[in-house]
Amino acid sequence: MYEISQDLSLDKKLEILSDAAKYDVACTSSGSDRRGQKGMLGNSCAAGICHSFAADGRCISLLKILMTNHCVYDCKYCKNRRSNDIERATFTPREICTLTTEFYKRNYIEGLFLSSGVINSPDYTMEKMCETLRLLRTEYRFNGYIHIKAIPGASSELINSAGLLADRISINMELPTEESLSLLAPNKSVKNIVTPMNSISTAIASHRLAIGKDARMERAVINDRLSHTIFSGNDRAKNIGTAGSKGIEEAVNSALLSNNVNRGGSFLPADPKDKSLRRPFAPAGQSTQMIIGASEESDYDIMSTAQLLYKGFDLKRVFYSAYIPLNDDSALPSLDTPVPLLREHRLYQADFLLRYYGFGISELLSDDKPNFDTRIDPKCEWALRHLGDFPVEVNKASYDQLIRVPGIGPTSIKRIMSARRYGHVNFMMLKKMGVVLKRAQFFITCDGHMMGNIPIEEQFILNRLTDADRKTSYQIQNPDNSVQMNLFNDFGLSAGSA
Amino acid sequence: MRVFICEHNWEAMLSCIYDAWSSKLGHANIRLTTQEPEQYSLLDEYVTVSFDRGKAESVMDAVNLKISPQVYSEIAYAAMSSEEDALDTIYRVLILGFAYGPNVVKMVGYKDVSRFFDIRRAVGNEVHHFIEFVRFHEIRRSLYVAHIEPKNHIVGALGGHFSDRMPSENWMIIDDVHKEAIVHPKDEDFYFKKLSDDEFTRLLCTEEENDEYTDLWKVFFDSIAISERFNPKLQRNLFPIWKRKHAVEFK
Ligand code: SF4
Numbered sequence: 001m002y003e004i005s006q007d008l009s010l011d012k013k014l015e016i017l018s019d020a021a022k023y024d025v026a027c028t029s030s031g032s033d034r035r036g037q038k039g040m041l042g043n044s045c046a047a048g049i050c051h052s053f054a055a056d057g058r059c060i061s062l063l064k065i066l067m068t069n070h071c072v073y074d075c076k077y078c079k080n081r082r083s084n085d086i087e088r089a090t091f092t093p094r095e096i097c098t099l100t101t102e103f104y105k106r107n108y109i110e111g112l113f114l115s116s117g118v119i120n121s122p123d124y125t126m127e128k129m130c131e132t133l134r135l136l137r138t139e140y141r142f143n144g145y146i147h148i149k150a151i152p153g154a155s156s157e158l159i160n161s162a163g164l165l166a167d168r169i170s171i172n173m174e175l176p177t178e179e180s181l182s183l184l185a186p187n188k189s190v191k192n193i194v195t196p197m198n199s200i201s202t203a204i205a206s207h208r209l210a211i212g213k214d215a216r217m218e219r220a221v222i223n224d225r226l227s228h229t230i231f232s233g234n235d236r237a238k239n240i241g242t243a244g245s246k247g248i249e250e251a252v253n254s255a256l257l258s259n260n261v262n263r264g265g266s267f268l269p270a271d272p273k274d275k276s277l278r279r280p281f282a283p284a285g286q287s288t289q290m291i292i293g294a295s296e297e298s299d300y301d302i303m304s305t306a307q308l309l310y311k312g313f314d315l316k317r318v319f320y321s322a323y324i325p326l327n328d329d330s331a332l333p334s335l336d337t338p339v340p341l342l343r344e345h346r347l348y349q350a351d352f353l354l355r356y357y358g359f360g361i362s363e364l365l366s367d368d369k370p371n372f373d374t375r376i377d378p379k380c381e382w383a384l385r386h387l388g389d390f391p392v393e394v395n396k397a398s399y400d401q402l403i404r405v406p407g408i409g410p411t412s413i414k415r416i417m418s419a420r421r422y423g424h425v426n427f428m429m430l431k432k433m434g435v436v437l438k439r440a441q442f443f444i445t446c447d448g449h450m451m452g453n454i455p456i457e458e459q460f461i462l463n464r465l466t467d468a469d470r471k472t473s474y475q476i477q478n479p480d481n482s483v484q485m486n487l488f489n490d491f492g493l494s495a496g497s498a
Numbered sequence: 499m500r501v502f503i504c505e506h507n508w509e510a511m512l513s514c515i516y517d518a519w520s521s522k523l524g525h526a527n528i529r530l531t532t533q534e535p536e537q538y539s540l541l542d543e544y545v546t547v548s549f550d551r552g553k554a555e556s557v558m559d560a561v562n563l564k565i566s567p568q569v570y571s572e573i574a575y576a577a578m579s580s581e582e583d584a585l586d587t588i589y590r591v592l593i594l595g596f597a598y599g600p601n602v603v604k605m606v607g608y609k610d611v612s613r614f615f616d617i618r619r620a621v622g623n624e625v626h627h628f629i630e631f632v633r634f635h636e637i638r639r640s641l642y643v644a645h646i647e648p649k650n651h652i653v654g655a656l657g658g659h660f661s662d663r664m665p666s667e668n669w670m671i672i673d674d675v676h677k678e679a680i681v682h683p684k685d686e687d688f689y690f691k692k693l694s695d696d697e698f699t700r701l702l703c704t705e706e707e708n709d710e711y712t713d714l715w716k717v718f719f720d721s722i723a724i725s726e727r728f729n730p731k732l733q734r735n736l737f738p739i740w741k742r743k744h745a746v747e748f749k
Contacts, residue, residue, distance in 0.1 A: 010714065011713065011714055011717045014714055014717050014718055014721075015717050015718075015721045018717075018718050018721045018722050019721040019722075021722075022721070022722050022723070022724055023724065035662055036661075036662040036663055036664070036665050037665065038665045038666055038685055039665075039666050039685075040665070040666070041664060041666070041667070042663060042664075043662045043663050049629060049630055050630055051630055051631070052631070052719065052737065052745065052747055053732075053733045053736045053737040054719065054722050054723035054733070055720075055723035055725075055728055055729070055730060055733055056723045056724045056725075056727040056728055056729050056732075056733070057727075057729040057730075057731075057732025057733045057735075057736060058723075058724075058727070059736070060719070060722060063718065064722060099714065102711045102714075103711065103714075103715060103718075105634060105636075105642055105664060105667060106633060106634045106635070106636070106642065106709075106711060106712075106715070107631075107632050107633055107634050107644070107660075108633070108715050108747075144663075322727075324724065324726045324727075339726050339727065341727065418604065419606070422604065422605070422607070423607065432606075432612075475731070479727065479728065479729035479731065479732060
């Protein structure tokens with residue numbers, strides 16, 4: 001099985017193994033700031049850099065490939081699962097190194113995203129991946145961005161050496177509850193996902209402490225201004241509280257309480273004499289991904305797990321990937337199920353609210369209201385339920401109040417606060433500062449006045465907000481459906497958005 | 499109205515600011531620009547200013563000392579703009595700066611300051627755009643050449659980023675519009691160069707050289723897109739067609 005693919009040409013391999021990697025959504029090169037060095041190739045820029053946009057509109061920042069699409073596992077939702085009869089290929093470490101450095105020099109990419117199917121065993125696979133990264137960092141002198149996927153079930157030593165070679169390391173949570181994980185990914189378990197996650201987060205924290213940083217990852221500056229966020233508090237075990245995700249919570253708790261992994265020098269690189277191997281541990285942090293819509297869970301389940309992982313393991317990012325039916329399987333939604341793009345979009349918006357706006361998931365959803373409204377975004381939804389707190393006076397309101405106004409974000413708050421020191425802010429200025437007035441207008445006053453004559457009445461505002469977003473929401477769910485779009489316009493159904 | 503005209507390079511612009519300032523005609527009665535007017539008006543008087551080291555230095559010192567080094571670097575950055583009113587806007591901002599000090603950049607209520615930031619932002623966006631979308635081509639072993647067609651004179655602003663990114667490679671970025679380039683020899687500092695017509699024509703065809711990694715990149719570019727999420731509209735919004743000219747993946 002391994003040998004067959006060796007005959008394939010490099011471009012054929014690249015075609016197969018990038019095609020197989022494309023469902024992994026993370027492609028950002030952000031989170032690491034590293035200057036270049038003479039004799040080496042590459043640097044890293046904290047904001048991340050996109051180099052192109054693929055036909056699906058997603059940014060291309062990294063050479064995203066699998067090392068191999070051979071796999072001994074049989075995850076139901078995955079194209080590479082053992083039971084599928086597909087063309088298989090495997091890159092040699094040198095092929096990966098050459099592609100990465102040559103693409104990099106042409107400014108096609110910021111670095112490498114390396115994932116893999118499980119070949120022989122998790123340890124064997126992880127070992128091969130580490131070997132590739134080591135070669136890339138030493139002989140090929142590559143100093144750009146690397147994101148590596150840890151293989152669930154690989155030993156913590158191997159995962160640790162991967163973390164020392166990469167900027168970001170991630171393990172996919174895949175599904176938000178234990179039940180669906182055992183149903184759809186029978187070879188994986190919550191434990192062999194959560195345990196390495198914990199070991200990685202401990203390693204990141206101790207490396208950060210060792211170089212004089214705060215143990216926890218940097219968050220958006222705005223979080224320091226807010227009185228309460230999901231990232232406040234330092235005791236991770238106490239911090240996670242009781243979110244509603246079944247099974248996962250227990251596993252997270254027990255992982256956190258048995259914190260006996262990774263002390264001191266146990267994860268020093270193999271050859272500390274080589275300078276290019278003396279690196280911080282995954283400076284861009286760890287991330288994970290969940291598949292949306294392959295299983296029954298509600299948005300509340302998904303976001304609760306996300307919040308749990310942010311709090312418990314200080315994850316830098318959680319990614320959400322709308323399920324695309326690839327396999328015909330009774331355990332899965334049927335092949336003609338539409339890809340839940342709008343739902344995915346709402347989850348990203350909610351994720352933003354957790355990371356940048358100081359919201360907790362229980363403020364947004366509950367057992368009685370487990371799913372987001374598809375018509376309006378989660379922040380508008382929240383605001384509509386709290387109309388009593390509005391309108392807020394832009395010239396007096398605090399950070400905590402402003403951040404909760406729909407249409408106002410961290411950047412515009414910074415501008416508002418700075419402008420307030422020199423005079424009064426009016427609606428014209430707000431517009432210039434990037435405030436989205438078509439949403440914000442219902443919730444703010446400037447020197448006591450609202451922008452128009454607006455009744456503070458839930459149904460009225462809901463209708464207006466729905467109108468303002470209808471076109472966008474429709475396009476998100478139906479990106480290529482131009483015919484329907486015209487129908488919308490022809491019948492005047494889409495309220496022209498200001 | 500007296501119009502001060504100079505070439506589009508920073509030293510000449512500083513000299514031009516000096517002459518405009520010391521003309522003592524009243525700020526309302528003068529205008530500065532780097533572009534020859536399409537039509538000369540009979541009511542205006544035109545003065546061409548060329549680079550003068552002493553004048554340039556005295557403006558540089560005045561801005562650095564009396565306003566701030568930050569403001570100096572902000573105006574130098576904005577000066578890469580090709581907007582007709584860029585130099586004049588810089589001049590107006592400096593007038594405010596000499597009156598109010600370094601806080602001038604926060605006074606966005608003033609029309610000149612807000613125009614300044616529009617110009618500054620457009621330049622910044624274009625620099626950022628090319629950091630992302632410059633494509634190098636290997637024309638012979640280990641020599642990488644890129645062509646760009648920017649609106650503003652920004653090729654110099656790309657030097658820092660790419661020197662840090664590829665300190666030990668030989669590379670060159672050529673601005674086809676303004677016929678200027680930055681050149682980076684391996685392990686050395688990059689330098690800026692105005693290209694002669696001859697140099698320019700010789701360098702023009704580098705993108706036709708065969709580079710096998712261009713083909714591999716196209717393979718990757720096509721197979722990484724998820725067909726079930728096909729969204730050309732979004733792709734166009736993020737990467738407008740008119741900006742794709744040198745992006746080999748679209749060829
Ligand atoms: S482990 Fe599961 S998800 Fe990963 S490649 Fe194998 S079958 Fe696919």
